Amino acid sequence: MAEEVKVFGRWTSPFCCRVEIALRLKGVPYEYIEEDLSNKSPLLLEYNPVHKKVPVLVHGGKPIAESLVVLEYIEETWRRNPILPEDPHRRAMARFWTKFIDEKCMPIMWKSLWSEGEMQLKLMEETKENLSILERELNSKKFFGGNSIGLVDIAASFLSCWTEVLQEVAGISLFGEAKHPILFKWANEFMSSDAVKVCLPPKDELLSHFRAMKEGMSATKAGQN
């Protein structure tokens, strides 16, 4: 009998979304547990005592944390619909691009959305350059993984609804059809694929969530001045 799979997550998190997409792509049934990050459950703290974060995948009672580590675990445990190529060099390239997205693209874009003035302009330029680099890698492929969604596509899921929502909240333009047509087309293909669309949070609710976060940050700043 198959062992039970649970995902501890937060609906607003693109990192949690990655895990759900991978499980859906592989047709793995799982139970989803929504966490309130301002009031973390004892189970979450028991399963991820080091980082105390989501997502956490629990398989047969054994927890795995950190979304990219979870993705590799999912790939190695459930072999159908692979998200990594067989060839070691192509696997290495996929891991490289995944790291590029996780360690450069995402954090710099995130910072650019929440910063101001000169710093914001600098970070915006860097973000646009990173997105151009991703575009050149995508080139004429349907997905980073080729004809089907792979590890890199899943890692880049934040470029779907999150980027759209956060740009609107921050009032800046970083990523759009005019500036990055290839990547924009990819985002639409990605978002409309069956396994992905069921995992994405509703756009209007995400917008409300991040608007409230921004208002909260502005209020804190005003209170500090």
Add this chain to the structure above:
Amino acid sequence: MEVKLFGAWPSPFVCRVEWALKIKGIKYEYIEEDLYNKSSSLLKYSPINKQVPVLLHDGRPIIESMVIIEYIDDTWKQNPILPTDPYRRAMARFWAQYVEDKFYESVKRAFFTEGEEQKVAVELAVEALKPLDQELKGKKFFGGEEIGFVDLVAGWIAHWLGVVEEVLCIKVVDPENFPSLCAWMKNFVEVPVIKENLPARDQMPGFYRMLRQSGLASCDGKQQS
């Protein structure tokens, strides 16, 4: 099947790749790079990061040290570096990422800053060691009886951290607070493949002092690895 490695003698990232190659008994040509005057080959093979190490296998480049080690493990099956069981592989990847994200990043920050910012970074680094020390309890190495993926990634702690402590006049690894980690450090550098492949300790402080000065002098403290 030609293997080349672009490296720089003081780099712990290069060293970990060399350790992996030597564990597997792979013959390779080593090309020393001057980090202050990078070769056109390096810039061609690593156009985005422009950093060492770069592994070249049959003319195809692989970049990012942890990605390279996984590539080596995927390609040459003798003397495995990662375990075969998916859950144990996930744990190895988790701890390797932890060492990089939590401990290394704090030490890097301490290295390229001064005053209060440095003090905070050192405190964060010491704090980050606690789970690592805990993880080592009852084990000779992170990999168990033999060194594995986490040991290679964390290996810089056993030889380079002392240099950082010397250059910054700080103490991060206190034997009283981190007994398991200190025992691991001693055991790690005694492993023959490691012992025979460490940069000369007496030449390191000079190099790292210069690196710190150039980092502090540049406006936003951009570092080279």
